[in-house]
Amino acid sequence: MVILALCGGLSAVGLNNRHKECIYVAFGSAAAFSACGIVVAVEVLSAGPLALSLPLSSDNGQISFGYSIMVDQLSAFFLLVICTLALPVSIYSFGYVKEYEGKYGLGRFGLLYNLFLLSMVLVVTAGNVVAFLIAWELMSLCSYFLVTFENRDTEKASAGMLYLVMTHLGSALIMSALLLIAFQANSFEFSAMKDVGQFMGVDVRNLAFILLLLGFGTKAGIVPLHIWLPKAHPAAPSNISALMSGVMIKTAIYMLIRTYFDFLGINGPEDAWLGLLFLLIASVTALVGVLYALVEKDYKRILAFSSIENIGIVLIAFGSALLFKAYGLNDLAALALIATLLHVFFHSLFKGLLFLGAGAILHATGTRNLERLGGLSRRMKVTSVLFFIGVLSVVAVPPFNGFVSEWLIFQSLLLSFTLNDVLVNLLVATALGMLALTGALAATCFVRFYGMAFLARPRSREAAVAKEVPRSMLLGMAVLAVLCLLTGLLSTNIIQVVDSVTTPFAGTSIAGRLTNGIVLETPVSSFSSMSPVLISLALLIALPLAYLFATRYGGVRAVRIGDTWDCGTPLNERNEYTPTGFAQPLKRVFRGFYRERTRTAVERGADPYLRRLTYETSIPELIDDFLYRPIVKIAVGLARKVGVIQTGSIQAYLAYIFVTLVLLLIIFR
């Protein structure tokens, strides 16, 4: 099955160097490929692991640099996540890529798209270090080329460059950590690395933990390694952004689970610091992500920052899983891991939907500036509804899927009160507070996004003339929207499956206790319970009640259409509320964080009473300014210092050799 899936991708790669038909070939086969992937994933989840090794290998007697593919439950779950998103995205792409026709090579796009899918699938199914590293880097490269696809744009090129450098840095760290593990296991095969952590020296093992955290953290976008993410994700074509934000950054979570729980293992309370570290980093990540999302003007950047926030949320759950596992609370560890995986899955769906929606807006208006939108819900009715479902999911409105995973994460954090360690408790409480704050800020952020983009009147010509996007794009979004709702409602069933994934890592299966028919319960007896199905049922029953009451009581009355209250002056787009204005109160609340810069300039014209006033605000990218730029500056400065040795004088050159020789001779005489 895997091979079949691989062939799907490869055949597309081979076929699509032709013109217009290549859209159909490329994305058709991508869709077929994803479908195959889903089938494989489901099969593995129900039947059991798959493994095969490819005949390609080079053996140097000591160790084999071969390739093998392994699909166990965890891989299958991520395969499912990837392919479930890839399928609708591929459908969406049929319509979306038309705008590139004639401007940029579509064949190239199709090729990269398929390779990107393939590499992501390979990352989660790779069975040994070399195969993994190659797939991992291939994934980075493909996404890089997709980010810089519109290569005439220097801004995109530099965004891509930053991305590639950061991801390469991450790969280097990952590579060294995996080599440390491989050295202990004396094999490059993942299957041989199981639980090698217990044989490793404490320092080496801790080093490996840290390296993996930093390496995968770079890909996942933890603060302060996230800087590439808000630049690269928006620069990519929207369907790619959806895949990048939706699933690519999740592959880091996959490897974190695999390396931490499978290879290195969490052995006991001495590993609790890891959990705490994760909670800390994750809380900061979530908060920083959402704070920047809140004030951003570029709506694709909003979504990118929101991805950072959600990765933070996922990692909060992951951190508590580590914590519980370290203290031997396997039930709770299982709960937290399930929450991790669920949020990974759900986030991929709604963030995918949102990015596709953003793509639709971009397609219709041609601008990425939120300040220039408005009133789209009347011009793009279907998109506005579908997008709204994504928004409801991301702000965790019950019973949508985002709520379910967030609820589980809250529960797993709350249940940590059973631990008796003040430091742990305090950090968990902090994480709780941050999570709650993050949730509320995210709601604000998306009110702003949706309200400013879809509601009210258009703020520019582009928005005023926007048209609904092609059917295939709508279909792709619709699939995801339906999935967002369905996965929320059917979460009890999904949890059964996810539990089988996490059982080997957490050491216990809790599905029986976690779900009670359609009701979710916490594994600790009667701590709490929640049922998305019942909530929606209750809402559905309440709705006609309210409706009937409202319409019947006091007689049936018609709804009239009138102007907005305008205080007597006709409204135009200049006195509408703007996104910047909307975020202003919160910007003031968090001004210590944003360090906003403002500039006011007054231009005097010929008329002393008519002046032109410009007011500019900008939010500096603190981490860029205070962390990365100095590093680059120092590196370049050092390099220039070293560069002095190349003086151009042959005598100096000879002197170098002379001094070296004399020194060596004196030392080694």
Next chain:
Amino acid sequence: MNDLLLALIQAALILGLAPLVTGIIRKVKALLQSRRGPPVLQPYYDLRKLFRKSSVISSDASWITSVTPFVCMIAMMVAALLVPVFITASFGSLGDLIVVVYLFATARFFMALAALDAGSTFGGMGSSREMMISAIIEPAILLSIFSAALIAGTTDLAGISQVLVLGGTDLLRPTLFLAFAAFFIATLAENARIPFDNPATHLELTMIHEAMLLEYSGKQLALMEMASMTKLMLCITIAWSAFFPFGMATELSPLPVAVGLIAFLVKLLLFALAIALIESSMAKMRLFRLPNLLTGSFILAFLAVMSFYIL
């Protein structure tokens, strides 16, 4: 089934009494200000009047405007199912207090969007300010209820009140007081009361909640008002049942239930009195001084959770 029935009865109670509470507050406030004030039942009359009127919708508005009143209303209705009033039982398998808070958030979310929908500057202003307040107040609410939940060992509201009632004064820890204080401030903010917002104002530049409702009229306005009143009622009920549920019935027999009902009414009055007192003695704060108070509430709630672990 019993639970469901009890939950329905209590929900009906909450919905039914909600305008009354608002009426009481207004009346007390008037008396404190040496006015006669409208009758206690005035909110009911207002609602009846509004339901008889037709609505006007802005030509710029989208479907969000039409949907929002219903969403707000049903969110409150479902939330009411989860809150115990006089007996420590609710429809627990539907959800817990997190669900309640998120239902509030849902209502607020829709309201804020609806405020933006018409493209009026006032709506945008109200929406923006409301979201600022809620961004800080929602975590405060969550954390303060969490501290009660941690003491009780459950996040189910009925469960919390049950444990607290049965545990008696032993469980009256500083945590609860801190949490209650935080929750009280949050309630004021959440329900647009002074010093956060003036529910009676129509002075354009200071209003928050009212600015969001500016475009609503007739039946829709009635629903929104109804939802707001219910929310206030819910908040009061939660405050009592999560922090000081004493007097609530723990079993379904006439005497405890009667005691529970009376205790509930007394607490309701107390709360209304407190709000009225505050509203008469304080002025509305400047908008940009609000965050100080809001973060104060957040910190209090945070301390409550911390103190659970430390003390």
Next chain:
Amino acid sequence: MIELLLVIPVITAALCYLMNRRRAMEIVSTIGAAVLFVGVLLFVAKVLEDGPIYEGALFMDSLSAYVLLIVAFMAFIGAVYSVGYMGHEYQEKQFGLGRLRYYYTFFHIFIFTMMLVCVSNSLGIMWIAIESTTLASAFLVGFYNKDTSLEAAWKYIIICSVGITLALLGIILAYASSVSVVGESSNALDWTTLRSIADSLDKDLLRIAFVLVLVGYGTKVGLVPMHTWLPDAHSQAPTPISALLSGVLLNCAMYGILRFHIISTEALGPGFSGSLLLLFGVISMVVAAAFIIIARDVKRLLAYSSIEHMGIIAIGFGLGGPFGVYGALLHMLNHAMAKSLLFFGAGNVLLKLKTKIMEEVRGLGQHMAATAALLFIGMLALAGSPPFGLFISELSILYAAVTQGQVVVGALYLLVLVVIFAALLWHIGGMVFGTPSERVQPGEVSRLNIWVMIVLATALLVLGLVIPGPLASLLDAAASLFGGMT
């Protein structure tokens, strides 16, 4: 028999010298290189099957076969690229037919000297051969007769001659220590002899000898701080020669060090020569990284990158062990191909835009799409990104560092690799992306050049994914020559 192989480039050079037409020269040169490549393949097969070949002063074991393979392959690729590159410059009347003849003649003499390095058993002859590579290539470096190319050639010839002289002193000392064991016989300077009596050689003498050889040949390899000639020579030579210098000549010089390294490992234990190589390797990488960051001229950039890669190779051999040696050997081939690919790409740009300054080149993706793509692929390969061959060899070397607990070396190595990746991406990315200046007409300079580059890119890709059986066994055999295998 080995003489036959050596004769091929000599004959080719002679024929080229006799030719009077451009086309004829090109054909002769290409065919000569091709024949040479095939011949080498045959010999390599023979070595693989029957083990080392001994023929007096000449011999060929798996290590020489491997390096020879690199030489012949790159020579063939270089010869083909020369057709497009030099042909284009000739058409542009940058030089006359005489100069072209001169170019091809010295090209093949240069190849001959490098082959001689690989197949001589006597360390003395090897020295002569290495010195001859300098002499032969000095003319090629100074080919354009401009002030800068003269300067480069002068520095090249002086600095390398000095280095080589020092190496000769080392060889004399080694010979002295050998003579005292086996007596004055004609084979006392043979590598095979030295290796067989390594245990009984005078240790003090040998240590000094290795230091001298390392500094001497290290100059030719381009190890910092003896590297100074390298960027000058590489940037001033005609592009095909730059590629050969970087890809092959440095490897040949490294081969010279390796022969001594093997002996001194046997005689002095793995610690001494290995840690010296390691030291120079690390210094070279770090310093080269600094120059890569500040480079402005693309060919100088590539030259510094060669220093870096020689550093990597030195680190690999210095670390030793199965992974270190295997990785370093593989890296020699990979680097040769990747570097040539990039030089060829830079050459295409130079032909078209007449500039080597990277800031003046923008938006290659628009007007030279194929070159831009290949340049970018080459950059990725060179920076050690999978799925290209250099990734495997660098991974292997890193693993060697891990297995030997050389944490500092490993960390530094990785850090420098990342920095260099960033710098290369910055430089090459800047050339590829962006908007080109208005007056440039779209189009490639020469089809042939592109095809050569495609061949290289494909080979790099293949080597990154799978190492063919024969090559793997050749590598294994070569690696087994090194001591310290576990």
Next chain:
Amino acid sequence: MINGLAALVLLGAFAAVSCSRMPALVRTFAFQSIALGALAACVAYFTDSPQIYVVAVLTIGLKGFVIPRMFSQIMNRIKVEKEVDPLLSIPSSLLVSGGLAVLAYYITEPLITHGEPITRNALALSLAVVLIGFFIMISRRKAITQVVGLLIMENGLFMAAISLTYGMPLIVELGIFFDVLVAVLIMGVFAFRINNTFDSLDTSFMRRLRD
């Protein structure tokens, strides 16, 4: 006798350092080469190895006469200034050279102890000559002086080869001679071209290639 000749070679190196004019430098080099040839002849005589005679003859012939003659011709043809143009003044250069000689003894001290009696000092002396030759290359500006420095280095080398090992295998020896000759020829050609291009043999003009 051998030691004396070896010391003479070292002396030649010192003399070369102290030369302030080009023709003198070239002559000193010729003198040193002849001393080296004599040394080789002595070694050949004492060890009775005929092949070293060949080396001796070649050394005297090539380095004593052919190469110096070539230099004179080049200098005459390009009418170069006769000053040596040292970067370091001659007295301090001499001091440094003395230091280098001491250094050479210091370095080779552990080796000398088990060398053969006749050649005990030869290694130290030859290393000193090599280092001084190297030093000349570093401290002198003119292209030609650099070549001379290189040749002095090579003389030191030969001294080591002859005195330590009584000569390398003949073929290697011949090859090295050939290489040296070719190298000097090529350097001569380049020096000529440099003079044409830069109107000077001063290498400090060649500093255009740098980073």
